[in-house]
Amino acid sequence: MHSRIMQAVGGSLIGGKRSIVEAISSRSFRKAWIGIIIIFFLAFVILPTVFVLTYAITDWSAIQDEVLSDPEVVNTIKNAITNSFIIATIVTVIDLIVGLPIAWMMVRKEFRGKRYLDTLMDMPLAFPTAALGFSIAIFWAMPVGIAQPPGSLGIITSPMLLVILLHVVFSYPYMVRSLSAILEQIDLNYEMAGRTLGASQLTAARTITLPLFRAGLVTGFILCFARSLSETGGTMMALAIMGAQDFFTGPTLIGTWKNAIRDDPSLAETLVPALSFVSILLIILALILLVLVKYVLMRVKLPFRSVWPRFEKSLSRGMVPRMKDGSAIIFFVIFVLIPSFFVFSYVFTGETGTVDWGGFTGALGYSFIVAIVVTVIDLALGIPLALYVARNGNGKVGQALDVLVNVPLIVPTAALGFSLGLFWANSPVEEYGMLLVILAHVAFTYPLVVRNVAGAVEEVDSAFEETARTLGARPIQTFRRVLFPMIKTAVLAGSIMAFTRSLGETGATIAVNPNANTVPIYIVNLIKAGSDHYYEAALACVALIIISYMAMLAIRYITRRNGEVV
């Protein structure tokens, strides 16, 4: 296959278009081009994301007067932030405990139905969190204002517990995926070598594989923590359904206050400083904590040295491993699968109500336009940056970009949205609500495309490109004919990921523009409008789930088909 590409590269040089190709291949043009890309990245992604931090310097007096002097506001903020971090920590620990056995099973074991489990595992990734929030709240908690739907357990009365149950559902697949990705790369021979030396299965896994595993743990930990810290839509839905009006997480507090300003603009004077303060706290704490996690998990010596041969041997045999695998699957079914799908059962068995299809399709149209424009921008400006980062990762600029690109992934999207709104305030951009939403969505989806593509480019041996260059191909031709065909899968996967994330986003949208009429906001507003609209909200959730799921199937289809060719 590669030889054909080489021929194509050689051949195309003989043909025309030479002057354009030469012009854009010149060193100065390429330098200018990458400069533009980096400037875009800094000015439209990074700066707006953290812009709110400057508010602490320029408007500290406002924070002092409106926030710090009011113990009630301080208390609300303190509780919301504390809740967010407690929830994220507990959720991540649960993910780790139940994710490890499943990841292990998926990588190391062959069993019937593994393929289906693999697909089911990704299901919550396809579900927009607002829809999940609805489904999980009516399953676990007693919905306020309507009769308990058939099948609903209605046993959870603590808002924090409900939010934890919700966050585990959508963060769990991230943990399983990052753990299994690393596990797949660890040579099975290490563990086998340990066993030939007399270590039981458990001892070998614990003393050999786990320590080699840290990178996976760190990635999984950061992904889950950041996702939990950032989630807005689903949490707002779940809390509204159980009628917990006084319970906030950081992001839901931002959402609630933004909605309050929308309904009564005179509140802006008090609430903008408060919102800034919450956003600043969330951003700083998230960044500090995640740097800390990375540092601690990578450096700290874990107690992997001691062994208890007899005890561990008894755990490696007979019923114990089976019980471990069994309970991991049971957990997955009871705590992830059934609650996620409960909304379908509700649609068919719950009380029906009137449905305003016009409103829903309007919101759907709005969401689609945003998601499509966002994906196009991500691709056009993300691929060049990914190439730069992947091929210049050792240079100073490359390294700095590599770190910066993660920032929007870690910052909670509601804080990101608020910050971005502040950045563009008093500029012409503010006049166009949809443009604001698009800019906010680009900020947090752009890194997804860059990460995916850069990862794939790093995998491609640069010898292919060098060979093409020795055959006389210009850099742009090398990219189009040699590199792009090899990273096409990652480009598609990244863009569909960006598309579905934009489609399902609530926090950034509310925070940047509470009047935006995207589907998740439409659903959240339906729930806030009262129990009469639950059925309508449920239908909208199901529609959104189906659309997102089809997008996910498309990813799988494309990646699988491509995988066979290469």
Added chain:
Amino acid sequence: MMPSVELRDVTMRFGNVVAVHDLNLRVDDGEYITILGPSGCGKTTSIKLISGLWAPTEGLVLIDGKDVDGVPIEERDIGYVFQNIALFPHMTVGENVAYGLRVRNFSGDDIQERRDEALRLVNMLQRKGMRPSELAGGDKQKVALARALASGSKLLLLDEPLSALDSRVRVDLRYEIRRIVKRLGLTVVHVTHDQEEAMSVSDRIVLMRDGTVVEVDTPEEMYRNPKRIFTANFIGETNLMEGRVVDTDTKTVTVALRNGTKVRAMAKGFNIGGAVVISVRPEYVYTASMGLAATVVGVTFMGTYQRVQTLTDSDDEVAFDISASSIVPSVGERLRLVFNKKRTVVYRMPSRGIEEAIRLE
């Protein structure tokens, strides 16, 4: 003497693929045996079955006379050295070697003593504190050997231990391994695809092909009197020529090659008129004033000798060696070749032809 390892009618299937078919193998106590064969012949499967990494579909695996069916790897008390070395990257050399002792619950002093002893054996004691990534390939494999030996197993399995190493290191290390295991009196099963390696270290070679044993013998016998064409071709180098038996007596067979040239060989049990293949190693081919006419097609300098390739008038390719200091024949030159009749081996023509009989994969 009781065999240390025995495989009885062992078959291993992966779905429809038969990796090993009705394999029988005995390894005596203290014997160094090499399982040799081209890739895909089932040699790696065999060693994995002995170690317990895999369980056979059919048949028995016995270690020290005991059926080890259901005994997990960690309780078979074997040393195993992997092709890709598999030193634990997060442990130092010393910790790697001590690992087996630690997980087998040896006491602290005992661990240190045995660890140092094993490292001294492979001459790596001074590198105790280093990480595997700081060592060269050959040194890594020495540490892996020390790790496998440290807990005192009497059976050592070597799974292509040298194939990841540079050629010079490979040669040095194979003598080192043999010296150590003989000193410790261990039983060794060594898997390799390198016939030279097998010849130089083994007490006996088990030659495998397509999941079955082709031949088992000492290296010398296998080289001098290979019983199958496949063996003659795989072990060392040989010239194969087609012909037909034209005369026999009690000790010798006369074979007419395709151009009618007659060749005599020490062999029995052939009928006149039967189609045969004769095999002569290059070192037993000489030039003479009479014999098989041939044209020189190439000469290769090999260091201590020169290899001359010819195409004979019987349309066979025949190579022979001359000393490096001899006058080199030029390409196109006509020669006459004779063979050492004691070293000329005769085989019945295989039913599916020579190509099939010597095919590697």
